[in-house]
Each structure stands twice: as structure tokens, then as C-alpha cells.
Amino acid sequence: MPAQLPVEAISTLSELHPKPSHIRYQYGTAGFRTLGSVLDSVLFRVGIIAGLRSKKLDGKTIGVMVTASHNPEPDNGVKLVDPRGEMLEAAWEAHATNLANAATTEDFINALDTLVRVAKIDLSKPSRVVYARDTRPSGPSLVAAFEDGLKAIGAEGRNAGVTTTPILHYLVRAINTKGKKDEYGVDSEEGYFTKLSGAFQKLVAGKTALPPLIIDCANGVGAEAVQKMSGYLGDSIKLIPYNASTTTPGALNNACGADFVKTTQKLPPSLAGDIKPGQRACSLDGDADRLMYYYLDDQNQFHMLDGDKISSLVAGFIVDLVKIAGLDRTIRVGVVQTAYANGSSTKYLAERLPVRCVPTGVKHLHHAAEHFEVGVYFEANGHGTVLFSPETLQTLATHEPSTPAQSTALNHLRNLTLLINQTVGDAISDLLLVETVLAHKSYSGAEWDSLYVDLPNRLVKVVVADRHVFHTEDAERRLVSPKGLQAKIDALVKRYDGGRSFVRPSGTEDVVRVYAEAMIKSQADELAFRVAGLVYDETGGDPNTRPREFL
Numbered sequence: 256m257p258a259q260l261p262v263e264a265i266s267t268l269s270e271l272h273p274k275p276s277h278i279r280y281q282y283g284t285a286g287f288r289t290l291g292s293v294l295d296s297v298l299f300r301v302g303i304i305a306g307l308r309s310k311k312l313d314g315k316t317i318g319v320m321v322t323a324s325h326n327p328e329p330d331n332g333v334k335l336v337d338p339r340g341e342m343l344e345a346a347w348e349a350h351a352t353n354l355a356n357a358a359t360t361e362d363f364i365n366a367l368d369t370l371v372r373v374a375k376i377d378l379s380k381p382s383r384v385v386y387a388r389d390t391r392p393s394g395p396s397l398v399a400a401f402e403d404g405l406k407a408i409g410a411e412g413r414n415a416g417v418t419t420t421p422i423l424h425y426l427v428r429a430i431n432t433k434g435k436k437d438e439y440g441v442d443s444e445e446g447y448f449t450k451l452s453g454a455f456q457k458l459v460a461g462k463t464a465l466p467p468l469i470i471d472c473a474n475g476v477g478a479e480a481v482q483k484m485s486g487y488l489g490d491s492i493k494l495i496p497y498n499a500s501t502t503t504p505g506a507l508n509n510a511c512g513a514d515f516v517k518t519t520q521k522l523p524p525s526l527a528g529d530i531k532p533g534q535r536a537c538s539l540d541g542d543a544d545r546l547m548y549y550y551l552d553d554q555n556q557f558h559m560l561d562g563d564k565i566s567s568l569v570a571g572f573i574v575d576l577v578k579i580a581g582l583d584r585t586i587r588v589g590v591v592q593t594a595y596a597n598g599s600s601t602k603y604l605a606e607r608l609p610v611r612c613v614p615t616g617v618k619h620l621h622h623a624a625e626h627f628e629v630g631v632y633f634e635a636n637g638h639g640t641v642l643f644s645p646e647t648l649q650t651l652a653t654h655e656p657s658t659p660a661q662s663t664a665l666n667h668l669r670n671l672t673l674l675i676n677q678t679v680g681d682a683i684s685d686l687l688l689v690e691t692v693l694a695h696k697s698y699s700g701a702e703w704d705s706l707y708v709d710l711p712n713r714l715v716k717v718v719v720a721d722r723h724v725f726h727t728e729d730a731e732r733r734l735v736s737p738k739g740l741q742a743k744i745d746a747l748v749k750r751y752d753g754g755r756s757f758v759r760p761s762g763t764e765d766v767v768r769v770y771a772e773a774m775i776k777s778q779a780d781e782l783a784f785r786v787a788g789l790v791y792d793e794t795g796g797d798p799n800t801r802p803r804e805f806l
């Protein structure tokens with residue numbers, strides 16, 4: 256008889272983690288995410304789901320990260336990581352949603368039974384799960400609920416403690432490739448720090464010393480990782496962590512962090528006075544998978560260097576190295592962006608290399624980037640990385656350079672494959688990458704910034720009765736429904752010099768987002784608000800409560 260679900264254990268433990276009756280959960284672009292206080296049952300169930308996913312994949316290790324990234328401190332969340340360190344396969348997102356919403360223990364067990372049958376899971380296989388959490392106060396009790404889930408399904412758990420999302424992704428890949436040809440690194444935090452810092456030191460050896468870098472850690476888990484990384488970097492670069500108060504209540508992501516900088520286009524107030532004209536600094540988000548750079552010019556004016564600027568800097572550098580190494584016929588470097596990419600960045604990049612636009616969300620970018628030999632992907636919000644295809648890694652490992660210049664470029668490329676965390680966007684890996692390029696180019700923040708001039712832009716949220724009536728096409732750049740709305744937007748956009756605007760439902764908040772850009776700031780603002788007005792009216796918004804700025 257085939258192995259059975261341990262129904263008794265699941266049932267007993269499930270009763271300790273009942274689902275609140277009034278909540279509907281959804282496994283969205285960033286996993287399950289909502290108030291930490293209502294996630295207990297979800298975490299318990301995710302423990303079981305992770306165990307089943309591992310069994311389905313022949314006992315490979317699955318990752319689970321407990322975090323709500325840049326959200327406010329009371330929120331929390333959880334996401335699953337597949338064996339290569341990538342996001343959970345889409346079909347299982349639906350399974351996870353379904354299981355999280357089963358009303359009772361009995362319904363939950365029935366849903367598990369169905370999943371085991373439909374997905375043909377062999378329950379006799381082993382199951383292994385590695386998990387970690389960020390610094391949120393709700394973390395420890397949610398992890399305890401999750402561990403009950405592991406116990407219920409009989410999965411072997413490895414607790415990676417408090418660490419960043421990208422380190423957890425690294426661990427998953429390192430564990431699953433251990434002792435294999437494509438071994439990703441030693442499967443420990445130390446392995447991660449050693450791998451990245453070693454590559455960085457080689458890449459910047461002999462270059463002009465880099466100035467110390469102020470890092471706003473969003474009062475999150477990145478602070479601990481930055482401090483640890485500092486110890487491994489020797490004197491190659493000095494990192495100065497700011498906003499490193501991980502235990503101060505309410506401090507996480509509050510008036511600091513990458514999302515604050517990107518959405519307000521301002522310096523975190525806690526840094527004011529400490530960064531000097533000409534100096535650059537950067538912000539991580541609450542789980543250290545996003546990165547925003549910025550600097551003050553000689554007039555003390557703030558300038559932001561976002562994901563698009565990082566992408567342009569990095570892609571240009573890699574294209575040059577590939578060319579110098581004599582590999583430009585075999586290795587095609589491409590860039591993946593979303594509709595939020597600044598129009599100037601797209602223009603700058605498209606003049607130099609292939610550029611693809613995909614819908615918002617890391618998994619879309621990641622998959623599109625895999626189609627290039629070297630795929631550079633960044634969202635404007637600062638999440639991104641660079642992927643080297645297996646064939647490219649092979650080419651880099653075996654290529655015989657014929658000149659000293661080729662040999663140097665080849666070595667740099669090899670070290671880049673080690674420096675870059677290819678599983679997912681990683682703020683710490685990305686900032687070392689940025690510093691590498693700046694060291695090679697001897698660029699200041701201002702010189703980097705001058706690669707192209709950002710078009711002024713504006714992002715507006717519209718609260719609507721039902722955001723699910725909004726459907727998009729063409730990588731979210733056009734609406735297909737509500738019918739007729741896109742034509743109105745088109746007519747409006749035409750009236751603005753350099754105008755571009757698009758509307759999409761958020762995947763993480765109950766709002767519709769409107770983006771607009773134009774040649775001058777006041778026009779970008781006006782266009783965004785006018786389009787927001789169209790959206791508001793279209794969905795039956797009450798004229799008396801129409802926000803005033805929607806003209």
C-alpha cells in the first residue's frame with residue numbers, strides 16, 4: 256500500500272492553528288502577506304505544503320522565508336523557494352492559496368488528499384526544508400507555527416535563523432547543488448559571505464580605493480548581514496551601516512529603506528547631515544532584496560539612482576567585458592525591464608543591447624532573463640540581479656584567452672559570476688556589484704547618473720470598488736478592460752510632450768496603480784492625476800468623494 260498522509264498528526268496539530276473564519280488568503284507575487292497577527296494558520300499549513308513540495312521533487316530541499324519585506328512592521332508574510340533558489344512554481348501558488356483557505360481541519364485534510372492525488376506526490380519520499388525569518392516581532396511565533404507544520408508532515412527542517420531573503424535563497428541552491436558539478440557555494444551564511452567577499456576583493460584589487468559607503472539598512476535584517484559582510488571585506492571597502500536598530504519597536508521601514516526612497520524620491524531624514532555633497536549612499540529594504548542608490552550634488556541636491564540606473568551601469572559594464580574577452584559572438588547580453596522602467600533608461604539600453612519588457616513581479620523578470628546568455632534584470636524599485644546561463648558559465652570556464660587583455664576581462668567575468676547572487680535580487684550582492692563597476696570606471700555618483708537623464712514621472716494609487724475588473728496586455732502597458740478606458744488614456748497621453756502612462760491593478764495592495772511620465776515634472780504629475788481621474792470615474796467612483804487632485 257502506498258504511504259499515506261499522517262492524518263492523525265496533521266489533525267491534532269491543525270486544531271492548534273485554526274483558520275480565522277473571516278479572512279481569505281492569497282499566495283500573491285510575494286507569497287502570503289498580511290498582518291502578522293492573522294497568519295498563524297497560514298504558517299502551519301505552509302509547513303505542510305513545503306514538506307509536500309519537497310516530496311514531489313524527490314526530497315530536494317525547499318526554502319521558506321518569513322518576511323514582509325518593505326511593509327510596515329505589523330505585517331508579516333511567507334514565501335516558498337524552489338530547489339534552485341527560485342520562486343515557487345506558479346501551479347503551486349494556486350495549491351497554496353487553496354490549502355490556506357480550507358475552513359476547517361477536515362476541509363484542510365481533504366484538500367491535502369486531493370493535492371497528493373492530483374499532483375501525484377509519492378508520500379514515501381523524504382522531505383527537507385530550510386527556513387529563515389527577518390527581524391519582525393511576529394517572526395518567532397510564526398516560525399513556531401510553521402515548525403508544527405513540518406512536524407505534522409514529518410519533514411526534516413533546518414532553521415537558518417534570522418537572515419536576509421537572498422541569503423535564504425542562496426542556502427537553498429547551495430544545499431541542493433552540494434557536491435555536484437554546479438555547486439553554488441558552501442551551504443552556510445559563512446559560505447555566502449566568503450564567496451561574495453572573495454570575488455569582490457579580486458574584482459577591485461589594484462583599483463583606486465573606494466570611498467566608505469553609507470548603507471541605510473531600513474532597521475531590518477540587512478543590518479546584521481551588512482555588519483557580518485564588513486568583517487569579510489577587509490580593507491577593500493568600508494561599509495557604514497545606518498538605521499541598524501532591529502529591536503526598536505516601530506523602526507522597521509519607518510521613514511527609511513529602499514521603498515521609502517523610491518516612493519518619496521527623498522533622502523531618509525536619518526541620513527540628513529551625515530552624507531556630504533558628492534558622497535553616495537544606498538538603502539536596502541526590510542529583507543535586503545532591494546537596493547536604491549543616491550547622492551547629493553555640490554548644491555546639496557538629492558539624486559536617486561534606482562533599479563534602472565543600476566541595470567544600465569551593470570549591463571554596460573558586462574557588455575564591455577564580454578567584448579574585450581573576445582566573446583561577443585557567443586555571449587549575448589540582454590536586459591529585462593517592466594513598464595515602470597523610466598523611458599530614458601529603455602532608450603539608453605535599447606541603443607546598446609536587446610531589451611525585453613515583462614509584467615511586474617520578480618518571477619516574470621527572472622524567467623525572461625533566462626533566455627539570454629547573460630540576462631540583466633532590475634525592476635525600477637531596485638530588485639534585480641544578473642543571470643549567467645549554464646552554457647555561458649561553461650564558456651567562461653573553458654575559454655582560452657589569446658591576449659593579456661582578454662585574460663583579464665575573462666577573469667573579471669568569472670569573478671562576477673561568483674559575486675552576483677543569481678538566485679534572486681540581493682541588495683548586498685548588488686551593492687558590491689555597483690561598487691565594482693564604479694571602481695573600474697572611476698565614476699562618481701554624478702558621472703554614473705549622467706548615463707542618461709530620467710524623465711520626470713509620477714506614481715498615483717487609486718482606490719476603486721473592484722480592482723479585479725482591470726486587465727492588461729502588452730506587459731501591462733495597455734488595458735483591455737474596462738472596455739474603452741485605454742482609448743481615453745491614449746487620447747489624453749497624446750496631449751503631453753514625451754507623455755506615457757499606464758494603469759495596472761496592484762498585486763500586493765487593494766488599489767489600482769497609475770504611472771505617468773512626461774518631459775517636465777508638472778506635466779508628468781498632471782497626466783498621472785488625470786489618468787487617475789479617468790480610472791476613478793470609470794469604476795463608478797462617487798463624484799463627491801473624487802480626490803481633488805484628480806482634476
Ligand code: 16G
Pocket residue numbers: 284285615616617618634636638760761762763764768
Ligand atoms: C512584489 C514583487 C515585486 C513587485 C511588487 C509590485 C516579488 C518577489 N516581489 O513586491 O517584484 O515589484 O510586488 O507590487 O515578486 P504591486 O503589484 O503592488 O505594484
Ligand code: MG
Pocket residue numbers: 324325540541542543544545
Ligand atoms: Mg524585499
